[in-house]
Amino acid sequence: MTSLLQARRLSRAAYGAMWSLPLPVWLAGFFLGPMVLLIWLSFWDVKNFLLTPDFQLENWQKILTAGYFWSAYARTAAIAASAAALATLVALPCALAISFFLSPRARMVLLGLFVVPFFTSYLVRIYSWQIYLTENGIVMKLMAAIGIETGSLLNTPLALMIGLVTLTLPLVIVIQSISLLSLDRTLIDAAYNLGCGPRRVLFATVLPAARPGIVLGALFAFIFSFGDFVTATYLGGGKFTTLSILIADTVKSGQQWPRAAVVALMMIATLLLTALASIAYAYRRT
Amino acid sequence: MSQAHISLKNLRKTYGPAVAVENLNLDIEEGKFIAIMGPSGCGKSTMLRMLAGLEEASGGDILHQGRRINDLPIWEREMPMVWQSLALFPFLTVRENVEFGLRMNGVGAAERKHRAQVWLKKLGLGEYADRGIDQLSGGQRQRVALARCLVTEPSVLLLDEPLSALDAHLSVQMQGELKRLQRELGITFIYVTHSHSEAFSMADTVVIMNKGRIEQAGSPEDIYLRPATPFVAEFLGGSSIFGCTVRTRKNGELVLESADGTFKCDAAQSSGLTPGQNVSLVVRADQISITPAAGWADNEVSCRVIGEEFVGALVNLRLETGAGTQITVQLQQRDMQSLDLETGAGVTASWHPEDGHIIAE
Numbered sequence: 304m305t306s307l308l309q310a311r312r313l314s315r316a317a318y319g320a321m322w323s324l325p326l327p328v329w330l331a332g333f334f335l336g337p338m339v340l341l342i343w344l345s346f347w348d349v350k351n352f353l354l355t356p357d358f359q360l361e362n363w364q365k366i367l368t369a370g371y372f373w374s375a376y377a378r379t380a381a382i383a384a385s386a387a388a389l390a391t392l393v394a395l396p397c398a399l400a401i402s403f404f405l406s407p408r409a410r411m412v413l414l415g416l417f418v419v420p421f422f423t424s425y426l427v428r429i430y431s432w433q434i435y436l437t438e439n440g441i442v443m444k445l446m447a448a449i450g451i452e453t454g455s456l457l458n459t460p461l462a463l464m465i466g467l468v469t470l471t472l473p474l475v476i477v478i479q480s481i482s483l484l485s486l487d488r489t490l491i492d493a494a495y496n497l498g499c500g501p502r503r504v505l506f507a508t509v510l511p512a513a514r515p516g517i518v519l520g521a522l523f524a525f526i527f528s529f530g531d532f533v534t535a536t537y538l539g540g541g542k543f544t545t546l547s548i549l550i551a552d553t554v555k556s557g558q559q560w561p562r563a564a565v566v567a568l569m570m571i572a573t574l575l576l577t578a579l580a581s582i583a584y585a586y587r588r589t
Numbered sequence: 590m591s592q593a594h595i596s597l598k599n600l601r602k603t604y605g606p607a608v609a610v611e612n613l614n615l616d617i618e619e620g621k622f623i624a625i626m627g628p629s630g631c632g633k634s635t636m637l638r639m640l641a642g643l644e645e646a647s648g649g650d651i652l653h654q655g656r657r658i659n660d661l662p663i664w665e666r667e668m669p670m671v672w673q674s675l676a677l678f679p680f681l682t683v684r685e686n687v688e689f690g691l692r693m694n695g696v697g698a699a700e701r702k703h704r705a706q707v708w709l710k711k712l713g714l715g716e717y718a719d720r721g722i723d724q725l726s727g728g729q730r731q732r733v734a735l736a737r738c739l740v741t742e743p744s745v746l747l748l749d750e751p752l753s754a755l756d757a758h759l760s761v762q763m764q765g766e767l768k769r770l771q772r773e774l775g776i777t778f779i780y781v782t783h784s785h786s787e788a789f790s791m792a793d794t795v796v797i798m799n800k801g802r803i804e805q806a807g808s809p810e811d812i813y814l815r816p817a818t819p820f821v822a823e824f825l826g827g828s829s830i831f832g833c834t835v836r837t838r839k840n841g842e843l844v845l846e847s848a849d850g851t852f853k854c855d856a857a858q859s860s861g862l863t864p865g866q867n868v869s870l871v872v873r874a875d876q877i878s879i880t881p882a883a884g885w886a887d888n889e890v891s892c893r894v895i896g897e898e899f900v901g902a903l904v905n906l907r908l909e910t911g912a913g914t915q916i917t918v919q920l921q922q923r924d925m926q927s928l929d930l931e932t933g934a935g936v937t938a939s940w941h942p943e944d945g946h947i948i949a950e
Binding site for chain 1: 641642643662663664665666667668669670672674676678679680681689690692693694737738741
């Protein structure tokens with residue numbers, strides 16, 4: 304009797320372990336392991352273009368005191384923050400329409416359509432933007448047709464924003480829509496009931512209630528934009544040196560993997576802090 | 590004649606072919622505690638939502654102090670509601686929740702804060718003003734929901750099953766507090782519930798609804814002693830209902846014929862009844878006695894015991910007659926013990942002729 308019970312308990316534990324196993328394996332193999340390697344690498348040395356295991360602080364010193372690093376850092380942060388803000392503002396009316404004004408059927412179709420962009424490679428989408436924005440490209444000709452003369456739009460901040468919003472907008476819309484759809488509609492009724500007119504209800508109730516989703520959407524947009532290499536390279540033309548471009552350059556020039564590791568670790572730390580701060584803000588009460 | 594505070598005149602609500610509220614007429618006096626009761630789907634919540642403006646009436650009028658408010662939008666009705674889910678704003682602190690209605694009505698920040706604090710204190714929440722809603726207990730949240738409504742000093746408060754989420758002990762405590770608040774403030778409470786104990790312990794007037802109609806409206810005592818329809822008697826529970834036909838009426842006594850035998854009844858309440866008419870005879874559980882054998886009283890039915898349930902010191906004994914009528918008898922625990930009954934045992938149920946209540950069909 305007892306042994307039967309024990310056997311059952313054991314088999315249940317084994318079953319649980321079977322499902323839990325992939326998580327630590329995955330974390331160890333693809334996250335913690337590389338992370339430890341990256342940290343270790345940042346203390347190595349490069350001698351005659353050869354990586355040499357070492358423990359020295361020179362890489363950190365070099366990068367953290369370099370003006371070019373901090374200017375790239377500030378530029379990257381500014382670009383990512385602008386892209387996150389822009390994606391959030393563009394997505395919000397769409398998400399509101401999807402959540403409040405569409406039939407459930409139309410909502411499903413539309414949310415499905417926002418997944419379609421992910422079917423084509425991001426690189427392909429950015430290349431096609433290049434054709435649109437280039438000297439004598441479609442956009443420039445269209446603008447000229449309505450009497451606005453522009454030069455090439457490539458390698459401008461506008462091109463950067465277009466590329467990054469292309470990357471992040473679908474995701475931001477989906478996250479915001481899920482957040483607005485799961486909002487307790489009674490809260491809106493309660494606001495009306497307490498004298499809140501329909502013009503104020505958006506800012507007094509809907510947006511504050513959906514804040515976690517809105518902040519989370521912006522956070523994802525920031526994370527993707529902060530680490531993006533494709534848009535900065537192909538729509539910015541390398542004119543705007545971001546941290547990703549800096550990493551590529553550092554590796555290419557003289558095999559400086561350790562210094563690139565320092566830049567990468569600084570990026571990871573920044574994103575970690577941004578994520579923590581955003582989540583704290585999302586769930587904070589006003 | 591004084592004007593009713595709130596009047597519903599021929600109020601209707603239909604969803605396509607489905608009728609939620611049918612031809613409702615009700616006058617609510619100022620400063621009264623009205624409980625609206627009925628089984629789920631009876632239209633009680635729909636009625637409340639029409640009052641608040643959350644649902645549009647399909648027909649009829651809603652009058653507030655004589656003024657028709659059917660077309661007034663929700664945000665101008667000034668009828669705050671305590672919601673079943675409470676619907677407190679999770680993104681605001683306790684104080685900000687209470688201030689919300691004042692803020693929407695353009696009250697300045699300093700006065701807002703002062704008035705919110707007064708109400709928070711009054712409801713024993715003074716020290717929780719800066720907490721979040723998720724840091725409060727169920728009873729405390731309940732009070733925040735009340736304070737949020739009352740701070741705007743409305744003349745009427747709507748309550749939609751506000752206590753249903755609380756455990757029994759807390760619910761009873763809140764019933765006392767609600768009644769006290771209503772008396773002190775002297776404002777009209779319109780309280781929707783499916784709970785008998787809530788309705789009967791607090792309300793001045795109880796309205797019983799069924800299938801979109803009002804079955805009976807009256808004082809709790811009135812409804813308890815004199816149910817107007819078989820539905821009311823059945824819904825309140827604790828009564829046995831016999832379907833009867835009037836046979837004769839003489840010497841101040843009414844004789845009724847039923848599948849369970851012939852019953853005598855006090856004729857005082859039977860004006861207008863004619864022989865041959867179908868009526869329901871309602872006898873409350875506390876008015877029925879049990880004897881082991883027949884031959885002791887006027888109205889006797891022999892039954893079989895089918896079950897019993899203990900309610901504190903009382904026992905509800907469930908009986909079934911030969912004709913299949915269900916009878917409920919309320920006994921003291923000690924009487925039950927002396928009777929020493931088992932399920933399936935035969936007993937005789939009886940009651941005095943003056944204790945039967947007749948409902949004409």
